[in-house]
Amino acid sequence: MSKNGGKMGKRIYLAVAFFMLFAGMGSPARGEDKNDNVNIDFEDGIAGWKDYSVGGEVMSQSSEEAHSGKYSLKVETAGANSLEGVVTTVGVSPMARYLVSVYAKGQGKIYLCTLGSNGWIYGKKTDLTSEWQELKLGMFARINVIVPNIITAAGTQKAIFYLDDLKVVKVSPPALSKAEVEPIKFEAENYYWNAKTVTDSSASGGAYAEGFRWYELAHDVPYPQTATPVYIYLKVWLEDNVQHTITITHGKPEGIESLARLKVPAAKEWKWLKAGPFQAGEILEKFTISTDGPKAEIKARVDSIVISTKDNLTDKELDAAKCP
Numbered sequence: 001m002s003k004n005g006g007k008m009g010k011r012i013y014l015a016v017a018f019f020m021l022f023a024g025m026g027s028p029a030r031g032e033d034k035n036d037n038v039n040i041d042f043e044d045g046i047a048g049w050k051d052y053s054v055g056g057e058v059m060s061q062s063s064e065e066a067h068s069g070k071y072s073l074k075v076e077t078a079g080a081n082s083l084e085g086v087v088t089t090v091g092v093s094p095m096a097r098y099l100v101s102v103y104a105k106g107q108g109k110i111y112l113c114t115l116g117s118n119g120w121i122y123g124k125k126t127d128l129t130s131e132w133q134e135l136k137l138g139m140f141a142r143i144n145v146i147v148p149n150i151i152t153a154a155g156t157q158k159a160i161f162y163l164d165d166l167k168v169v170k171v172s173p174p175a176l177s178k179a180e181v182e183p184i185k186f187e188a189e190n191y192y193w194n195a196k197t198v199t200d201s202s203a204s205g206g207a208y209a210e211g212f213r214w215y216e217l218a219h220d221v222p223y224p225q226t227a228t229p230v231y232i233y234l235k236v237w238l239e240d241n242v243q244h245t246i247t248i249t250h251g252k253p254e255g256i257e258s259l260a261r262l263k264v265p266a267a268k269e270w271k272w273l274k275a276g277p278f279q280a281g282e283i284l285e286k287f288t289i290s291t292d293g294p295k296a297e298i299k300a301r302v303d304s305i306v307i308s309t310k311d312n313l314t315d316k317e318l319d320a321a322k323c324p
């Protein structure tokens, strides 16, 4: 084989390896584990449910409406606070992904939320109608409880709604092999969403992404499908003397879930930060990087993202990592 042919062969091999790891081949055969499958149908009462805002809500087991059986949970909010509703606690096996869902109907705008280890996870704000609608969100539980909240989502409102069939279902971990991921680099500017792309010949790839608080500095970056824990390294820069955070989230399939919050040093220089390790099933196929901090007008930048199963990469190795 000629020199060029060898190079081409290697390139094709790398492209195939990349595709298999990042495009989900042989991945996620997700199903339900019956041992972690909770269904609260309110047929035996409403024990374990509490009012969210403490004092304003009236809760009752109701036969006026039912998605299953004869009963549902009826909630009447007082309209005194912007967030009112109900909350319960469900025991689960930790370090696993769950789908949380509940059926709702009535009057008002509500959403399903849970508190994860990196902050609140929000489902979609939903206008209730006289038909049952399913509210849902996905989350990775690091601890042995999930705390579903079903609360009003449109300022103060006197809402009357019915809830039934709250389910917490474990999503089986994807059937993945333990593949090592050599350092692979993604340029933030290639995963454009609402940040600005700044051309800079000294930046990796000749540009970086820049944005203010709550901007997405890289959107839907591909994530490898491997059973080996993965680290995400970020090359970031902050224009401030106050610490900000960079948040890694995914907004799919249900709800926006915060996966990690990294404190960015107020250094006004490029710094490599490391997030992880992330377990199989914790991050799905893609993730997004956004900025957060106490001041809205402060600029933050992300130049590159390196993904690897190696946990001790040096700045030099990170800078030298190759794009796919």
Ligand SMILES: [Ca+2]
Binding pocket: 041, 042, 043, 066, 067, 068, 069, 070, 071, 072, 164, 165
């Ligand atoms: Ca029921």
Ligand SMILES: [Ca+2]
Binding pocket: 187, 188, 189, 203, 204, 205, 206, 207, 208, 209, 302, 303, 304
């Ligand atoms: Ca770059």
